[in-house]
Amino acid sequence: MEEETKRGRGRPKGATSTVEITLKDLLAMVNGDMEKKVPIGRKWLANGETAPVKQEKPSEIKEEAKIDFTIN
DSSP, rough: OOOOOOOOSSSSTOOOOOOOOOHHHHHTTTTTTTOOOOOOOOHHHHHHHOOOOOOGGGGGGGGOOOOOOOOO
């Protein structure tokens, strides 16, 4: 009798249930509807992956008025 290697249940090793697309392509798929709900992967959400925050250039930072006071 030959022994066959049984494959486990569920997805095969290395298989994923997600794909990567650009935000531009995603918006095109939903016709730019910003209220459209789109399912996302729980792992992605749990990892808190976000786009990098755009930093203001030093020349764009607004200078606030300074308050002068004297302590007696």
